[in-house]
Amino acid sequence: MSTTQLPPFSTKALAAPALFFPQYDNPPRYDFDQGMPDPSTYPLEALQACADQVIKTQGQAACGYFGLAGRSEMIYGYAGLRDSIASWVGKRDKLSLDRKNIMLMNGSAAGLSMIANALVGPGDGAIVESTTFPYMASFLESTGATVFRAAVDSEGLVVEDAERCLREMKGQGLVPKLIYTIPTFHVPTGVLMPLARRQQLLDLARCWNVYVVEDNCYNELWYDQPTPPTLLSLEPGGRVIQSDSFSKMLAPGLRTGWVVASPEVASMIGRMRPDLGVSQFTSHVVNAWMANGRLDEHLNRVRPLYRRKRDIAADALRRHCGAFVKFHVPQGGIFFWLELAPGIDGQKVRETLLREGVACRPGERFAGATAENGYLRMSFLQVDEDEIERGVALLGQAFAAAST
Ligand SMILES: Cc1ncc(COP(=O)(O)O)c(C=O)c1O
Structure with missing residues (x-):
C-alpha cells in the first residue's frame, strides 16, 4: 500500500475511544481478561448436526437475506428463532410474548447500540452505572446525549443517586430519557440487585417517565439460587427494554443476541439497523439447537461446572491475594472485582502480569474519566479448572512485587 x-x-471516529486490546504477543497463559463462557462447554457436535440439518431441510431460506416470513426478517431477524426466544423468555418472565416483541441482533452489543440511537440524542440525558459495560456508555455518548453516572453499591444501582442524576439533567435543561442498568451480575462488580431495589428503580422510572434498558446477558449464570424476577417481568408495559444474548450462556462467536420490547418500541429500534440484518444461517442453526428444551438442559449442565470454578477461584484469591485485594464472591456471572489495597502500584501490577502472561482487565475500562487504577476485573471461566490456582498465585506475586 x-x-x-x-x-x-x-x-465522530476521532472522538470515539480507542479500541482496547491487551498487548500480548502470544495468547496469555492465564486469560482472566475476556468475559466468556468456558470454551470446553461449546456444544460443537450438536451445532454441527444442527448446521447439517439446516442445510438439508431449509438451505435456501437459511442462505437468503430473508426466508419465508418475508423482508421484515432483514430488520427483525429469522422469525423461527424469534418465536423460540419469545416462548423461552415468556415462560421465564411469565409474559405473553410473540415474535413481534423480539428483534435479533448481531450480539447484544449491536442491540444496545441500536437502542441508544433509537431513544436518545442531543439534548437528552441518559444514566449508566458508575462502572458499567463501556461500549454502552460510548454508544450513548456518541448519540450526542449527555451521560450521567450513578453510584453502584452491594445491591447494584443506587436509586437515590440515579434520582440525583435525573434532577441534575432537569436542572441543565436536558430531557431525562433512559436508565441503562445491568441488575443481574453487574459488570464489572458482579453484584445482584435484589427484588426490593428493582421495584424501587422501576418506581423511579415511572415517576420520571424514563425508559429502563435492562442488560440481562448474565441472568442465567446463577450458581447459588435462581435470580430475582427481571425488570421486564416487573414492568411489562413497554418502559423496560431487555437486551440479551447467547454469548455468555452458549457461545459468543455465534454473535446472536436479541432485544425484547413492545412492538412499537421494537419497530423504532429496527429503524436504527445499520446493516442488512442478522445472519439467517446462524439463526436457523441456533433455532434448531434450541429445540426440545436444549437451552435449559445446557444451562443445567454448565452451572455446576461454573460454580466449581468460581469456588476454586475464590479460594485461590483468599489464599494468594487476600493480603492485597478486597472482593466479594459473586453469586453468578463471570467476574471477580478486585479492589487493590492502598499502596499497590496498579501500573506495576500490569507490567508484571504482562511479563508473566496473566491477563486481567484494568478497572478503569469500566469507569468514566474520573476513574483511578485501583481495581482489576478477573474473569474466571476461561482458564482450565486445574490452572486457576497457578494463575491466581501469579496475580498474588504481582501484587506483592508492586506493594510499597
Ligand atoms: C454487560 C454486557 N452487555 C453486553 C455485552 C455484549 O455481549 P454480546 O455482544 O457478545 O452479546 C457484554 C459482553 O461482554 C457484557 O458484558
Whole structure:
C-alpha cells in the first residue's frame, strides 16, 4: 500500500475511544481478561448436526437475506428463532410474548447500540452505572446525549443517586430519557440487585417517565439460587427494554443476541439497523439447537461446572491475594472485582502480569474519566479448572512485587 497523504477521519471516529486490546504477543497463559463462557462447554457436535440439518431441510431460506416470513426478517431477524426466544423468555418472565416483541441482533452489543440511537440524542440525558459495560456508555455518548453516572453499591444501582442524576439533567435543561442498568451480575462488580431495589428503580422510572434498558446477558449464570424476577417481568408495559444474548450462556462467536420490547418500541429500534440484518444461517442453526428444551438442559449442565470454578477461584484469591485485594464472591456471572489495597502500584501490577502472561482487565475500562487504577476485573471461566490456582498465585506475586 502506498503511504500517500489521505483525507482525515470523521470527527465522530476521532472522538470515539480507542479500541482496547491487551498487548500480548502470544495468547496469555492465564486469560482472566475476556468475559466468556468456558470454551470446553461449546456444544460443537450438536451445532454441527444442527448446521447439517439446516442445510438439508431449509438451505435456501437459511442462505437468503430473508426466508419465508418475508423482508421484515432483514430488520427483525429469522422469525423461527424469534418465536423460540419469545416462548423461552415468556415462560421465564411469565409474559405473553410473540415474535413481534423480539428483534435479533448481531450480539447484544449491536442491540444496545441500536437502542441508544433509537431513544436518545442531543439534548437528552441518559444514566449508566458508575462502572458499567463501556461500549454502552460510548454508544450513548456518541448519540450526542449527555451521560450521567450513578453510584453502584452491594445491591447494584443506587436509586437515590440515579434520582440525583435525573434532577441534575432537569436542572441543565436536558430531557431525562433512559436508565441503562445491568441488575443481574453487574459488570464489572458482579453484584445482584435484589427484588426490593428493582421495584424501587422501576418506581423511579415511572415517576420520571424514563425508559429502563435492562442488560440481562448474565441472568442465567446463577450458581447459588435462581435470580430475582427481571425488570421486564416487573414492568411489562413497554418502559423496560431487555437486551440479551447467547454469548455468555452458549457461545459468543455465534454473535446472536436479541432485544425484547413492545412492538412499537421494537419497530423504532429496527429503524436504527445499520446493516442488512442478522445472519439467517446462524439463526436457523441456533433455532434448531434450541429445540426440545436444549437451552435449559445446557444451562443445567454448565452451572455446576461454573460454580466449581468460581469456588476454586475464590479460594485461590483468599489464599494468594487476600493480603492485597478486597472482593466479594459473586453469586453468578463471570467476574471477580478486585479492589487493590492502598499502596499497590496498579501500573506495576500490569507490567508484571504482562511479563508473566496473566491477563486481567484494568478497572478503569469500566469507569468514566474520573476513574483511578485501583481495581482489576478477573474473569474466571476461561482458564482450565486445574490452572486457576497457578494463575491466581501469579496475580498474588504481582501484587506483592508492586506493594510499597
Ligand atoms: C454487560 C454486557 N452487555 C453486553 C455485552 C455484549 O455481549 P454480546 O455482544 O457478545 O452479546 C457484554 C459482553 O461482554 C457484557 O458484558
